[in-house]
Amino acid sequence: MGNNYCHKHHKDKEDHKRRASFADFEFYTLTPNVSVDNRFELPVNTETTVASVTVEQVKAGDLVWLNGVFGLDNDDNDPREIEMRVYKGTPPVIIPGQEIYLARIDIDGENDGDQIVAPLAHVDEIAENDRNVTYTVTVRPDGDEVYLNGPVTLTAALIKR
Incomplete structure (x- = not known):
C-alpha cells in the first residue's frame, strides 16, 4: 500500500508540474534597497x-x-x-481581521538583536476571475522607536494551472 501511495503522489506531483506556468511577475523594492540612516519610524x-x-x-x-x-x-x-499583515483587494482595503496572512514578529531591544530582516511567504489560491488583484503588506509595532530600515522587497508570481 505504501508504495502505491508514493507512486500516486509522485504521479500527481508530475501532473501539476506539466500544467503550471508562470504568467506574471510583479515586485516592489525600496530605492536604494539597503539599510540607511534616513529610515522610517x-x-x-x-x-x-x-x-x-x-x-x-x-x-x-x-x-x-x-x-x-x-x-x-x-x-x-x-x-x-510587530504584526505583519497581507491584505488582498483592488483598490487596497485595510480592514483588520480581513487579512489573508498574519505574522507576529519579535524584535529584541537596542543592541541585542534589534535589527532583523523579517521574511514573508504565502500562496493565495484565486477563487474567482478578476481583472487585477492588489496585495498590500502592512506592519504595526506595539511600541515606539521601531523603524522600517531596508531591505524591503515584495514579489508576486502569478502561476496559471
Whole structure:
C-alpha cells in the first residue's frame, strides 16, 4: 500500500508540474534597497502600508506566490512585537481581521538583536476571475522607536494551472 501511495503522489506531483506556468511577475523594492540612516519610524499601534503589488488578469484556480523581506530596527531598550499583515483587494482595503496572512514578529531591544530582516511567504489560491488583484503588506509595532530600515522587497508570481 505504501508504495502505491508514493507512486500516486509522485504521479500527481508530475501532473501539476506539466500544467503550471508562470504568467506574471510583479515586485516592489525600496530605492536604494539597503539599510540607511534616513529610515522610517513606524507609528505606534498603527498599521502602516510598507509594500504593495498588483497582479493582472487572474482567473479562478490560479495561484499567486507572495514572497518578501522587510528590514526592521528597534531602537528602544524593550523588546517589541510587530504584526505583519497581507491584505488582498483592488483598490487596497485595510480592514483588520480581513487579512489573508498574519505574522507576529519579535524584535529584541537596542543592541541585542534589534535589527532583523523579517521574511514573508504565502500562496493565495484565486477563487474567482478578476481583472487585477492588489496585495498590500502592512506592519504595526506595539511600541515606539521601531523603524522600517531596508531591505524591503515584495514579489508576486502569478502561476496559471
